[in-house]
Amino acid sequence: MAAIEQRGDLELWVVGPGWGIPFSSAAPFPLKLETWLRMAGLRYAVKVENDTRKGPKGKTPWIVDGDLRMGDSELIIDHLREKYGRDPDEGLSARDRAIATAWHRTFEEHYHQAFEHELFFGVGGAARLEEALRGFPFVLRPLVRRMFLGQLAKQLHARGLGRHDHSTIIAMGKADLDAASAYLGDKPYWLGDAPRTIDACVFGFLGVSAYVEGDNPLFAHARSLPNLMAYTERMRARFFPETIGRDAGGPSAPVPADPELLEEAS
Template sequence: MIKLHIFGDFGRLPDPSPFCVKVDCYLRMAGLPFETVAGMDNLQKAPKGKLPFIEDQGKYVADSQFIISYLKQTYGDKLDHTLTPRDKAISHSMIKMLDENFYWGIVHSRWQQESGWRTVKAHFFEDLPFYLKPWLPGKVRKGLLGDLKSHGMGLHEDSEIMQVCEADLMALSKLLGQQPYFFGEAPTTLDAVVYAFVAELVFQPFETPLSEKAKTFPELVAFCERVAERFYPERS
């Protein structure tokens, strides 16, 4: 059976990382049996030093995009096989927007903005041993903020980052419209990815300016609730 290695529970979500939720949701939508292995110690075993990664048939596959590609090649393209070439191009573009752009807005809202950081620090690091609490949270934050600046998003003002993220949310909302899923009546890979990123804001157990903004898009909120009810009934 496929083993999915992630960090662990995050309120109504299986993980605080959208990349971990992406793979979890894809596996559920594709109907592939799997078991979850949760814990920070997974990082020590991660082939690329990051989560998620999977174990399957004696293989280790890391990085969410390569995991999903592997799953499609190994078990068949269960979600996207009916999409047209144009639909697949749209899906690819939207996934890249979320992976490479919108993700950094989430990082900014949780790790750079002081209001988000205070809550994140208390929530993510509450179970650390006492001897790690004085220095480890700050070290993790410093590393993420360095990555944020290297990407370029961290160089912008808060209002500019919100403008970028709001445009991404608007694009998703317009593409979804009143459909149950992004390409009609059945979920595709894009639905798993959008859920992973937008639900991280809609369902996160604390508020940030970006999570409040995400909740102003009723089509996306309804979409998250719909996916959660169907594929995460134990968390709804």
Template sequence: MAAPMELFCWAGGWGLPSVDPDCLAVLTYARFTGAPLRVHKVTNPWRSPSGCLPALKTKEEGVLSQMHQIITHLRKQQYNADSDLSARQGADTLAFVSLLEEKLLPVLIHTFWVDTKNYVEHTRKWYAEAIPFPLNFFLPNRMHKQHLERLQLIWGESCLEDEEELEKEMYREAQECLTLLSQRLGDQKFFFGDSPASLDAFVFSHLGPLLKAKLPNGKLQQHLKSLQNLCDFCSSILSLYFPWDGGDAPSSAPKTSASEGTESEEEPYKRRKQILSVLVGLAAMIGYAFLSGIVSIQRGPPGAAGPRPIALEEEEEEEEEE
């Protein structure tokens, strides 16, 4: 039997199998299709073969690091959630995916990574606690910068002219997008009937984090919660396809052995990898501190007091890997 494909993705939290929308889309699509994946749920993107998450390690195409590339590869391997869709439904899928990326995704980035209250009290707090020491000192800030740059690319130069007015317009359009999704779903179980398709995976990956996160500033979240059929849609996918894979799984819960097996490393190798990860992270942090000018070495006259040690506050390391 051929070795299963290996998927590296962000670990779960907030009652979700992964906190990252792209990782969540791939995981959900794989569950829908029964794709045989060996899943590595990590809280350190440097453990991925590509250095970013999600990443799919394949025999045919090497390592794939884009969500759409990964799903395309799964389709080539005959794991196609859209095989039974009509041409009209296929066109609707493309239209709604484009709507999600244009109208909803920018506001999700703003909600989690730009809104100061949400970022400080929720997003950064979660990643700082989840990412192992010492990487948790600078990786969340680097991710924050990357999301800001991504949002500026989406919004263009207009975001610098009247940011407050643009923000209001974007949130209004995101609410309209959610309302349109609710109307399209209606009282159906999935968007195209009783069987899930790729559109269901994409919608769930965008709505799941917004619905489940405990955001201190949740104006878009409140609108989503007012649309009961979308809330039921997310709850149904979690209960059907991730019954004990929501980031807070009970220790006695049996592990899935069908389409998606999660990796359980042997303890000696796991401990060795954790130690190496800490050492590499510490070296990277020290190098980053010197390169950025945070720390410098100054030579003084003989007999002068040596440099005082820098005190680093160590946070608890929590590496979730199933």
């Protein structure tokens, strides 16, 4: 892993951990961005904010970099690349960049829909939502639950996948994972021997799918694909070595912060 360097006071704002997932956030886009920061060797402090509406784009993650508050992992990575002169994609061919863009969109624009559907509407979804609601006062939980599920259903319907029946949604998500497994083959990283920005994106999704508790069929499918699991473990060992030994099914608690690397929000 690249050395972590002190560069200003970069804050990474994320939704918190949970569901047995061994990282500082249980959400794919925050995990993507944190992976990229480690890949780029940039020092940062994790701050937890579960109200995604507080972010500049109303979504998680976001960063605070000096006077700048910025949302959207893709735009943030472009900004950090430019400002700090770190580029894990240096030397990539135009063809590899095109392949990376296509996978990026597959995970973020398509798999993400099936993933979110299964996370909250699929097997185990009700229990996961209850865990997420523990931070709210008991009396408010029914209202927050109803609002959250209503908004998510509306969003998935608007994006498109939510219009299909449940088995079709699972089949479409599984097809993304099968395609990913076939494309990865026996390569150590997505585009070959070295981790690139696309690996941060893919790991953001696989890291959460592979370790989330429960026996949801979509996530079980991710775990059943040996090369995808080996890849996920490889990325975890390389970029999050302090989490090794915290297996899926373990406590839904924040990752113990490496004081050299992370600062939990107080």
